[in-house]
Amino acid sequence: xxxxxxxxxxxxxxxxxxxxxxxxxxxxxxxxxxxxxxxxxxxxxxxxxxxxxxxxxxxxxxxxxxxxxxxxxxxxxxxxxxxxxxxxxxxxxxxxxxxxxxxxxxxxxxxxxxxxxxxxxxxxxxxxxxxxxxxxxxxxxxxxxxxxxxxxxxxxxxxxxxxxxxxxxxxxxxxxxxxxxxxxxxxxxxxxxxxxxxxxxxxxxxxxxxxxxxxxxxxxxxxxxxxxxxxx
Amino acid sequence: xxxxxxxxxxxxxxxxxxxxxxxxxxxxxxxxxxxxxxxxxxxxxxxxxxxxxxxxxxxxxxxxxxxxxxxxxxxxxxxxxxxxxxxxxxxxxxxxxxxxxxxxxxxxxxxxxxxxxxxxxxxxxxxxxxxxxxxxxxxxxxxxxxxxxxxxxxxxxxxxxxxxxxxxxxxxxxxxxxxxxxxxxxxxxxxxxxxxxxxxxxxxxxxxxxxxxxxxxxxxxxxxxxxxxxxx
DNA sequence: ACCTGAACACCGTTCAAGT
DNA sequence: ACCTGAACACCGTTCAAGT
Numbered sequence: 001x002x003x004x005x006x007x008x009x010x011x012x013x014x015x016x017x018x019x020x021x022x023x024x025x026x027x028x029x030x031x032x033x034x035x036x037x038x039x040x041x042x043x044x045x046x047x048x049x050x051x052x053x054x055x056x057x058x059x060x061x062x063x064x065x066x067x068x069x070x071x072x073x074x075x076x077x078x079x080x081x082x083x084x085x086x087x088x089x090x091x092x093x094x095x096x097x098x099x100x101x102x103x104x105x106x107x108x109x110x111x112x113x114x115x116x117x118x119x120x121x122x123x124x125x126x127x128x129x130x131x132x133x134x135x136x137x138x139x140x141x142x143x144x145x146x147x148x149x150x151x152x153x154x155x156x157x158x159x160x161x162x163x164x165x166x167x168x169x170x171x172x173x174x175x176x177x178x179x180x181x182x183x184x185x186x187x188x189x190x191x192x193x194x195x196x197x198x199x200x201x202x203x204x205x206x207x208x209x210x211x212x213x214x215x216x217x218x219x220x221x222x223x224x225x226x227x228x229x230x231x232x
Numbered sequence: 233x234x235x236x237x238x239x240x241x242x243x244x245x246x247x248x249x250x251x252x253x254x255x256x257x258x259x260x261x262x263x264x265x266x267x268x269x270x271x272x273x274x275x276x277x278x279x280x281x282x283x284x285x286x287x288x289x290x291x292x293x294x295x296x297x298x299x300x301x302x303x304x305x306x307x308x309x310x311x312x313x314x315x316x317x318x319x320x321x322x323x324x325x326x327x328x329x330x331x332x333x334x335x336x337x338x339x340x341x342x343x344x345x346x347x348x349x350x351x352x353x354x355x356x357x358x359x360x361x362x363x364x365x366x367x368x369x370x371x372x373x374x375x376x377x378x379x380x381x382x383x384x385x386x387x388x389x390x391x392x393x394x395x396x397x398x399x400x401x402x403x404x405x406x407x408x409x410x411x412x413x414x415x416x417x418x419x420x421x422x423x424x425x426x427x428x429x430x431x432x433x434x435x436x437x438x439x440x441x442x443x444x445x446x447x448x449x450x451x452x453x454x455x456x457x458x459x460x461x462x463x464x
Numbered sequence: 465a466c467c468t469g470a471a472c473a474c475c476g477t478t479c480a481a482g483t
Numbered sequence: 484a485c486c487t488g489a490a491c492a493c494c495g496t497t498c499a500a501g502t
Contacts, residue, residue, distance in 0.1 A: 109341040122422050130424035139431040148446040151387025158386045190354050192362035199371040214380040221453035
């Protein structure tokens with residue numbers, strides 16, 4: 001028997017009405033899969049089964065789209081919970097931030113693009129500063145610590161792509177190629193680098209462990225100077 | 233009297249022959265002035281007084297152009313000099329790296345783009361690891377410290393654009409706008425953030441000083457754990 | 465209120481041709 | 484060896500029009 005399905009919506013397909021959140025989520029998904037360069041307004045619209053211009057009802061332009069996507073990443077970061085002490089709270093939140101930025105590798109490079117942080121970004125930093133203030137840190141120390149931890153996480157994620165310790169020969173080969181020199185010449189030019197890289201290739205390199213070690217150095221440093229900052 | 237000037241080069245203007253270095257330098261200059269989005273192959277070629285396609289004799293494509301530009305930024309960073317002790321050497325090199333990335337704000341966001349570091353990048357990190365190894369750091373500790381310091385500098389430069397403590401009202405206003413809420417509502421939503429930002433607006437915020445404070449926390453932390461790492 | 469279609473100015477890059 | 488000119492497929496975004 002014939003069903004009277006989607007009669008009155010024949011010209012437009014049976015698809016949920018678009019809204020801003022759906023556009024942003026689709027953008028994040030595509031950027032995860034294709035990288036930022038692969039994410040164009042046209043590709044995004046196609047992914048949503050819509051004509052390119054339809055997007056402009058929900059985001060002002062591509063820049064605003066990217067800002068919204070970045071804030072969606074911020075929404076995945078858990079707020080610090082001072083219940084288990086400031087140190088553990090900051091550790092958890094830093095790990096959570098790194099996880100989010102690792103899931104969405106395109107995001108860290110775009111953090112700088114806009115001057116105005118989104119609401120989720122603000123919510124996150126409000127919680128961060130609340131945690132520190134409630135734990136007895138001074139105004140200035142609160143900013144110092146927030147700045148320090150964010151910088152470390154951003155930078156570490158950035159490095160995960162830059163330095164490729166996993167494939168040291170590749171780095172050496174690439175270096176040789178750019179200078180059109182033989183590999184032996186490269187080895188002579190960067191002796192310390194190749195020695196360290198070679199040693200690590202044997203021992204293995206674990207980004208998670210590296211991140212944790214650096215983070216603990218930071219938190220210990222913060223603890224040491226906490227007293228000093230409280231006076232100032 | 234008529235001079236026999238540039239007779240045989242009439243069709244092509246009296247301009248120095250193009251070479252790769254000149255292309256990269258022009259690219260850096262334009263990116264500094266116009267931002268990365270403003271730097272197109274066509275704009276760059278026009279800046280050099282040449283047709284767009286002429287660039288492709290000197291750089292393979294735009295990606296390779298950007299990689300070359302990033303490596304040019306690395307060439308501005310001074311190598312650590314272990315003569316005054318590893319701590320001072322690392323401090324100086326970190327300040328130098330931050331200065332370079334601050335002069336060329338577009339660079340930090342592009343550090344991640346390519347998997348293969350350029351020769352100047354390799355030279356820098358070779359010197360970095362040489363300084364640490366010669367100062368008695370273990371292989372693993374050398375990587376820890378390098379990773380930690382680079383991450384901090386990258387992240388700090390990124391933050392210089394992200395958080396705008398200079399204009400706290402602007403942030404609040406923007407946040408209110410995105411949620412189409414009144415400013416009072418924003419104040420209620422981010423009480424800690426606004427309190428801290430307000431306090432800092434009064435006291436003043438100096439990025440150079442902030443950077444130095446965080447850097448010292450890091451270096452002190454490294455010094456503390458140096459012994460531990462030497463054993464492992 | 466939301467979506468469409470055609471168009472505009474621009475982009476990176478190719479190819480074949482010039483000198 | 485180096486530069487040019489015309490062309491291709493694509494981009495973000497506008498405008499006026501549809502429902």
